[in-house]
Amino acid sequence: xxxxxxxxxxKAYAIKGDDLVIENHKxxxxxxxxxxxxxxxESTIITKDSVEDDTYEWxxxxxxxxxxxxxxxxxxxxxxxxxxYLTLFIKKKIFYGDEKEILPKExxxxxxxxxxxxxxxxKYNNEGIERDLGRKIDLEKFEYCQNTIIEQINSxxxxxxxxxxxxxxxxxxxxxxxxxxxxxxxxxxxLYPNVFNSSKYNISIGNHLYGLSNMNMGLxxxxxxxxxxxxxxxxxxxxxxxxxxxxxxxxxxxQSCKLGPNFKSFxxxxxxxxxxxxxGETDIYFINLRNKNGEIEFxxxxxxxxFEETIDFEIYNYIEAxxxxxxxxxxxxxxxxxxxxxxxxxxxxAVDDFxxxxxxxxxxxxxxxxxxxxxxxxxKICNLLIMTRDVVFNYIYKNDANGLKxxxxxxxxxxxxxxxxxxxxxxxxxxxxxxxxxxxxxxxGEELVKKIKDIRNEIEAFIEDKENHDLEDKFQYSFLAGQIxxxxxxxxxxxxxxxxxxxxxxxxxxxxxxNDELKFWFKRYGHAISxxxxxxxxxxxxxxxxxxxxxxDEDIFLAGYLGDNIFYKKEEQ
Amino acid sequence: xxxxxxxxxxxxxxxxxxxxxxxxYYTYSHIHKIALxxxxxxxxxxxxxxxxxxxxxxxxxxxxxxxxxGIVPIGKERGYFSKKMITFNNSVGYANIGxxxxxxxxxxxxxxxxxxxxxxxxxxxxxxxxELKEKMIDYILNSKAEFLPYLGKNDHIANICNTQLIECxxxxxxxxxxxxxxxxxxxxxxxxxxxxxxPYLFKDYMPVALNKENNMYEFAQIAFTNRAIEDxxxxxxxxxxxxxxxxx
Numbered sequence: 001x002x003x004x005x006x007x008x009x010x011k012a013y014a015i016k017g018d019d020l021v022i023e024n025h026k027x028x029x030x031x032x033x034x035x036x037x038x039x040x041x042e043s044t045i046i047t048k049d050s051v052e053d054d055t056y057e058w059x060x061x062x063x064x065x066x067x068x069x070x071x072x073x074x075x076x077x078x079x080x081x082x083x084x085y086l087t088l089f090i091k092k093k094i095f096y097g098d099e100k101e102i103l104p105k106e107x108x109x110x111x112x113x114x115x116x117x118x119x120x121x122x123k124y125n126n127e128g129i130e131r132d133l134g135r136k137i138d139l140e141k142f143e144y145c146q147n148t149i150i151e152q153i154n155s156x157x158x159x160x161x162x163x164x165x166x167x168x169x170x171x172x173x174x175x176x177x178x179x180x181x182x183x184x185x186x187x188x189x190x191l192y193p194n195v196f197n198s199s200k201y202n203i204s205i206g207n208h209l210y211g212l213s214n215m216n217m218g219l220x221x222x223x224x225x226x227x228x229x230x231x232x233x234x235x236x237x238x239x240x241x242x243x244x245x246x247x248x249x250x251x252x253x254x255q256s257c258k259l260g261p262n263f264k265s266f267x268x269x270x271x272x273x274x275x276x277x278x279x280g281e282t283d284i285y286f287i288n289l290r291n292k293n294g295e296i297e298f299x300x301x302x303x304x305x306x307f308e309e310t311i312d313f314e315i316y317n318y319i320e321a322x323x324x325x326x327x328x329x330x331x332x333x334x335x336x337x338x339x340x341x342x343x344x345x346x347x348x349x350a351v352d353d354f355x356x357x358x359x360x361x362x363x364x365x366x367x368x369x370x371x372x373x374x375x376x377x378x379x380k381i382c383n384l385l386i387m388t389r390d391v392v393f394n395y396i397y398k399n400d401a402n403g404l405k406x407x408x409x410x411x412x413x414x415x416x417x418x419x420x421x422x423x424x425x426x427x428x429x430x431x432x433x434x435x436x437x438x439x440x441x442x443x444x445g446e447e448l449v450k451k452i453k454d455i456r457n458e459i460e461a462f463i464e465d466k467e468n469h470d471l472e473d474k475f476q477y478s479f480l481a482g483q484i485x486x487x488x489x490x491x492x493x494x495x496x497x498x499x500x501x502x503x504x505x506x507x508x509x510x511x512x513x514x515n516d517e518l519k520f521w522f523k524r525y526g527h528a529i530s531x532x533x534x535x536x537x538x539x540x541x542x543x544x545x546x547x548x549x550x551x552x553d554e555d556i557f558l559a560g561y562l563g564d565n566i567f568y569k570k571e572e573q
Numbered sequence: 574x575x576x577x578x579x580x581x582x583x584x585x586x587x588x589x590x591x592x593x594x595x596x597x598y599y600t601y602s603h604i605h606k607i608a609l610x611x612x613x614x615x616x617x618x619x620x621x622x623x624x625x626x627x628x629x630x631x632x633x634x635x636x637x638x639x640x641x642x643g644i645v646p647i648g649k650e651r652g653y654f655s656k657k658m659i660t661f662n663n664s665v666g667y668a669n670i671g672x673x674x675x676x677x678x679x680x681x682x683x684x685x686x687x688x689x690x691x692x693x694x695x696x697x698x699x700x701x702x703x704e705l706k707e708k709m710i711d712y713i714l715n716s717k718a719e720f721l722p723y724l725g726k727n728d729h730i731a732n733i734c735n736t737q738l739i740e741c742x743x744x745x746x747x748x749x750x751x752x753x754x755x756x757x758x759x760x761x762x763x764x765x766x767x768x769x770x771x772p773y774l775f776k777d778y779m780p781v782a783l784n785k786e787n788n789m790y791e792f793a794q795i796a797f798t799n800r801a802i803e804d805x806x807x808x809x810x811x812x813x814x815x816x817x818x819x820x821x
Contacts (some may be wrong), residue, residue, distance in 0.1 A: 001590055001592060001593060001599060002592040002593065003592070003778040003792060004777060004778055007778075203786075203787070205784075205786050213592065215593075216593040216594070216595040216596065217592070217593060217594055217595060218594060218595055221670075222669065222670040223668070223669050223670070223679065224667065224668065224669075224670075225663060225668040225669065225679055226594055228591070230621075230622040230623050231622050231788060232622070232625060232787060232788040233787035233788055233789060236591040236592070236594060237591045237592045237789070238787075238789055239592075266774075266776070282771060282772070282773060283773060283774045283775070283776075290596065292595075292596075297595055297596045298593060298595070298596060298597075298599075299596055299597075300597075300658065300684075301593075301599050301684075302602075302656060303602055303775060303776070303777050304653070305651045305652065305653060305773035305774055305775035305797070305798075306650075306651040306653075306771055306772075306773030308771065390657065390658070394655065394656075398656075399653075400653065400655050400656075402655050402687075402688075403655060403657075
């Protein structure tokens with residue numbers, strides 16, 4: 001996967017060079033000091049809100065060339081975070097302030113001296129490096145920088161003390177020779193010995209140096225099984241030094257990407273801010289980026305051929321339902337216009353809003369072990385979320401519908417029931433979404449919508465008719481049972497009414513049990529129903545007269561339960 | 574051209590990508606040449622990495638490396654097999670050392686392929702060793718094996734079925750390739766062969782050889798597509814009834 005990503009990066013790098021990364025490089029907070037050739041100093045304070053003006057850009061470029069890879073790869077002392085003789089990065093607390101961390105001036109000067117000694121040493125100036133870089137270290141400039149820093153250390157202290165209240169974190173000193181090539185050269189001098197994960201694994205093949213790459217790769221003696229145990233070469237992967245340098249820059253570039261799911265088309269144009277994917281681009285790399293101690297880690301990677309942004313997903317009020325809005329004091333028929341632009345993310349937003357209580361998208365960033373009640377909902381909701389999270393993710397970001405299709409059939413009804421338990425409005429939205437998803441995956445959604453419409457008309461005709469009718473099949477029964485159970489439940493005068501009955505009825509496997517349940521509720525709330533309410537009497541007798549040991553159609557039952565009730569002329573609260 | 578053809582499938586598979594190990598081990602989207610040689614080597618009882626000692630290559634690779642193979646992803650849309658991240662423990666004790674320097678669990682995350690299936694073609698003419706060739710034909714056609722073949726790791730049992738010996742012609746007039754192929758050797762048009770379909774292209778750097786020095790993988794871009802072919806450079810293509818198969 002490293003070669004895949006590097007491949008497109010190389011193309012962009014060939015055109016734009018280091019600027020590709022520099023323009024997205026963010027300066028850390030701190031005091032930035034530029035020492036000009038006449039030894040005058042110019043200081044700027046950078047905060048999170050700093051404007052990206054000319055000064056900022058100068059520092060940004062110099063900073064890009066001067067950062068160490070991480071503190072384990074510091075030049076000498078771990079307290080000095082710059083990588084060349086042109087710069088010196090030290091945390092503010094070491095100069096001034098914090099009593100625990102502060103170093104006396106003499107000690108600090110010794111560390112700085114040591115830093116310069118190492119930069120001059122054989123580690124950074126051996127034959128191999130000089131051959132690859134094509135230039136030796138410029139000793140005149142080196143001495144100049146070293147001496148100036150030591151001479152001017154008091155002035156640096158003065159600037160820090162003067163600006164003490166205004167900045168935090170770093171003090172960063174840069175020499176300005178008006179020569180970016182020099183910065184680049186010294187950057188590469190630092191990178192050559194440090195760019196690999198560890199120089200222990202370096203080998204030369206032909207004239208080329210290979211080593212273990214440092215991106216998302218680790219080998220350490222405490223985890224012996226990261227090695228490839230049975231192979232001739234225990235190191236898993238070797239990369240050429242030129243590629244390794246690019247890979248390091250790519251890793252820096254990745255820092256500017258947003259964390260979480262990212263798309264890169266095969267010919268990514270490396271523009272930031274990142275678009276999710278270029279419209280019309282169908283073959284893409286998918287990367288899920290995680291942050292691990294400030295470095296980018298791949299939480300998922302895949303190559304997706306034939307990705308389509310547009311899908312045939314729309315939600316309507318399929319079950320013909322409405323609900324009473326307490327705050328607006330009016331009856332509302334739900335509309336779903338904002339989910340109907342037929343984009344893949346519409347589906348994600350719809351299921352997130354209506355089936356998962358807005359917990360799904362949030363959960364993408366969380367480990368399974370951290371998804372638990374009560375923060376993430378009750379135990380059942382947590383279970384359903386854990387079981388179905390990855391399949392939704394795979395459909396949205398990888399166009400892989402296999403898993404989701406299976407789970408829609410198996411588990412999505414449970415999600416709908418959980419929503420109904422939380423209130424009628426949520427139930428209506430959930431059921432409409434569920435039907436829309438079923439339509440999308442051709443799991444009988446189309447037929448279901450038609451059936452619901454037809455049955456409603458049939459039942460209404462039965463009840464209006466003077467003749468007596470028998471219910472013809474379990475679908476009609478399911479719908480009418482749903483209508484009756486909602487009507488009965490709505491007779492309750494209790495302060496907080498619950499929809500728990502829905503789950504119970506869905507769990508009954510046959511009609512007889514459901515009829516018993518309905519009788520029970522009729523006994524309880526029958527007092528509220530008028531003796532002469534012919535419509536209801538007729539419907540109730542039709543339901544009780546349907547005596548088959550069949551299982552009901554739960555989808556239609558739910559549609560009957562939530563859909564506009566035929567026993568109310570007008571929907572009540 | 575004489576070929577051995579069979580279907581290779583399994584419930585799960587994992588062909589480890591060697592270049593990343595920090596958060597999880599990733600898998601190639603399809604079986605690659607070296608893994609396929611390994612499966613055949615296991616069936617024939619050829620020596621693997623463990624038996625290699627100081628030789629340049631492990632025995633299975635040494636004997637099979639010139640044999641060209643065709644790999645056709647079967648049954649899934651766009652040649653894409655579902656992937657799933659699996660987390661498990663390696664609790665043997667010598668895999669990981671904890672902060673207190675005592676042995677501890679190693680938590681391993683692996684990306685697995687699900688419900689994989691490929692039609693495999695093996696160019697028998699490339700195998701010069703007559704005895705080995707006869708043994709391969711006998712073992713595969715008659716469902717014999719010295720060692721259990723598996724898909725990448727021994728967690729994933731490999732099933733081999735529909736075995737047959739076939740005779741195919743090499744062709745140059747292919748309008749579509751139904752198998753994996755070398756991306757650099759084929760020029761593609763923008764549109765799909767079947768105009769109703771949305772064109773797709775899968776491509777990845779996959780292992781195609783072991784290098785001489787230290788047996789690391791050598792990579793090439795391998796692709797799979799429904800796009801029409803404009804030009805074929807250096808890629809052998811055979812015709813099996815109505816399917817064009819590129820030999821890797």
